[in-house]
Amino acid sequence: MSYLTKAGERFRLDLKRIPKHRLPYFEKLQRETQPPFIRPQLEVDLHADGAVPEDPKKLKYLVGDRVLIVKGAKTGNVCKISRHVEHGGYILDENGPSTTVVVPKQFWTEGQRSHVVTFPKPVTEDQIKLITQIEDDVTHETKTVAVENVEFKGTYYDEDYKKEMPYRMVYGDDDLVIPWPRPTPKEDGPLSTEVNTVRERTYFVESVIKDDIPSDALDSIRKKHSKWRRGKLTKTEVKRLTPPEMPLTETKKAYLAEREAKKQQPRALITDEMKAFLGKKVREHEVKVIKQLEELQDL
Amino acid sequence: MLGPLSFSRSFSSTSAVGKTYAHVVSRRVARRQEYNVGDEKPKHIPNRQLTPDYKWGESSFFARSNRGLFGGSFIKSGNQISEMGNKSRRFWRPNAHKKTLWSEVLNRGITCQVTAKVLKTIDKSGGLDNYLIKEKSARVKELGPFGWKLRFEVLKKLEQNSKPADSQKCTLKDGSEGTIYFSGVKVDGIDGPLDITLGRRKLLNELYVAEKRERQALGEKLNGKQFHDEFRELSAQEICQKLASYGYDFTSITPAQV
Numbered sequence: 236m237s238y239l240t241k242a243g244e245r246f247r248l249d250l251k252r253i254p255k256h257r258l259p260y261f262e263k264l265q266r267e268t269q270p271p272f273i274r275p276q277l278e279v280d281l282h283a284d285g286a287v288p289e290d291p292k293k294l295k296y297l298v299g300d301r302v303l304i305v306k307g308a309k310t311g312n313v314c315k316i317s318r319h320v321e322h323g324g325y326i327l328d329e330n331g332p333s334t335t336v337v338v339p340k341q342f343w344t345e346g347q348r349s350h351v352v353t354f355p356k357p358v359t360e361d362q363i364k365l366i367t368q369i370e371d372d373v374t375h376e377t378k379t380v381a382v383e384n385v386e387f388k389g390t391y392y393d394e395d396y397k398k399e400m401p402y403r404m405v406y407g408d409d410d411l412v413i414p415w416p417r418p419t420p421k422e423d424g425p426l427s428t429e430v431n432t433v434r435e436r437t438y439f440v441e442s443v444i445k446d447d448i449p450s451d452a453l454d455s456i457r458k459k460h461s462k463w464r465r466g467k468l469t470k471t472e473v474k475r476l477t478p479p480e481m482p483l484t485e486t487k488k489a490y491l492a493e494r495e496a497k498k499q500q501p502r503a504l505i506t507d508e509m510k511a512f513l514g515k516k517v518r519e520h521e522v523k524v525i526k527q528l529e530e531l532q533d534l
Numbered sequence: 535m536l537g538p539l540s541f542s543r544s545f546s547s548t549s550a551v552g553k554t555y556a557h558v559v560s561r562r563v564a565r566r567q568e569y570n571v572g573d574e575k576p577k578h579i580p581n582r583q584l585t586p587d588y589k590w591g592e593s594s595f596f597a598r599s600n601r602g603l604f605g606g607s608f609i610k611s612g613n614q615i616s617e618m619g620n621k622s623r624r625f626w627r628p629n630a631h632k633k634t635l636w637s638e639v640l641n642r643g644i645t646c647q648v649t650a651k652v653l654k655t656i657d658k659s660g661g662l663d664n665y666l667i668k669e670k671s672a673r674v675k676e677l678g679p680f681g682w683k684l685r686f687e688v689l690k691k692l693e694q695n696s697k698p699a700d701s702q703k704c705t706l707k708d709g710s711e712g713t714i715y716f717s718g719v720k721v722d723g724i725d726g727p728l729d730i731t732l733g734r735r736k737l738l739n740e741l742y743v744a745e746k747r748e749r750q751a752l753g754e755k756l757n758g759k760q761f762h763d764e765f766r767e768l769s770a771q772e773i774c775q776k777l778a779s780y781g782y783d784f785t786s787i788t789p790a791q792v
Binding site: 465466467468469470471472473474475476477478479480481482483484486487490 | 566569570571572573574575576577579580581582583584585586587667668669685686689690692693759762763766767
């Protein structure tokens with residue numbers, strides 16, 4: 236099972252953990268040890284995650300976009316983007332740049348007749364400019380232009396991509412929205428479910444209080460033996476989780492008994508005579524306070 | 535009547551007598567979660583804690599005080615000042631010694647570290663037991679986790695001692711000597727009160743066998759855990775009643791008829 240364990244993962248060479256000043260050594264090593272037909276055509280940043288992003292904002296140009304090559308041997312050619320490659324590369328159509336390498340016989344593909352093979356060479360974002368058609372303000376004619384840069388604002392739901400897509404517009408000009416290219420439609424497979432079947436609503440909540448699903452059916456809907464279900468506490472387990480109580484001392488027992496006895500005693504009754512006496516005292520105090528206030532007002 | 539100014543104590547330049555137990559009362563103690571039957575199980579169920587929780591928790595510094603009777607005293611620090619007035623840091627440990635103190639209630643000696651001051655207090659209170667079971671909050675603070683544990687043992691023993699001994703010797707059916715644990719147990723369907731020569735635990739074992747047989751006949755299963763949850767709180771009389779309902783033969787667990 237050793238090939239399945241991840242125990243040695245921490246000690247493996249991880250280029251992302253190599254400090255930046257030591258990277259050129261590994262880049263050189265990679266360059267020298269890889270034969271030309273495997274060597275990446277792009278400059279690779281070993282620290283960066285080279286995977287092709289899914290976010291259209293990060294991709295900037297999608298498959299089907301028309302672009303103008305502005306750098307390199309094929310400058311001035313207009314091509315279509317045919318696919319994305321790792322480390323931010325775009326593969327263009329036959330008008331794009333290509334490279335010729337020698338491939339040893341064991342790597343030959345079916346039908347290959349020569350050692351020399353021509354591959355499309357990926358281009359980076361700065362080597363291409365997006366091409367779009369805009370209407371001229373003066374002549375009102377449609378003309379094809381290359382866009383210096385694009386920016387993304389807001390989102391909308393795209394029926395063809397079947398996801399939320401950002402609006403792509405000319406940088407600094409929000410009115411000039413450049414639509415995304417239409418993707419090649421995917422055909423339904425034999426196991427696909429029709430959209431209408433999926434969207435048809437079959438379940439309606441009838442009561443907030445009572446569950447429509449019978450309790451016996453719940454086990455078939457939810458995982459009965461899920462590791463997240465820990466079950467309910469039983470009496471024995473509650474006892475295990477509860478520490479014992481400290482027994483009461485004789486002093487405490489006597490105190491509690493006394494308190495209980497005091498509670499049982501009837502409350503002291505206030506007689507009319509007492510009430511009259513208290514009332515008289517309060518009245519005397521009130522008169523005194525009023526007199527003091529009047530004296531203060533005179534001052 | 536009292537005037538506008540009144541003092542319950544006379545003026546004094548010294549502070550009020552009594553320790554503040556600052557190191558004890560300032561500890562942060564986690565609140566214990568309460569569990570009830572039917573709550574969701576926690577990730578880990580530990581073995582049962584054998585002593586009650588000490589309100590003031592354990593000391594995180596000078597942890598030696600958690601394992602002895604230190605009377606709320608801890609290591610202290612200050613300066614050693616030379617004749618020239620130079621200060622260098624130093625500390626003072628509590629005057630603690632290893633002693634074996636006799637507990638009258640537990641009928642055994644308890645060996646622990648105890649400070650001279652606490653020894654004096656124990657002498658004053660008239661023995662270790664009296665020192666441990668005093669109810670005042672200051673005493674509870676100075677006991678510490680170790681003293682609290684001893685207090686629990688002493689109080690538990692006192693509680694046991696206060697109960698009248700209801701067991702008495704008898705002769706069993708096979709001629710050997712036995713003990714009557716429950717006398718005069720009245721069970722419906724059986725003539726006369728019964729003297730049971732089994733304790734609660736063994737009575738429950740008898741009921742488990744009978745109950746399991748009964749459930750098997752009904753096509754149900756019963757394991758020890760389920761049984762424990764269901765029947766653990768039954769009294770001796772209730773257990774006998776249940777046994778009688780299953781046609782249990784009580785002659786084996788009652789004294790021999792003379």
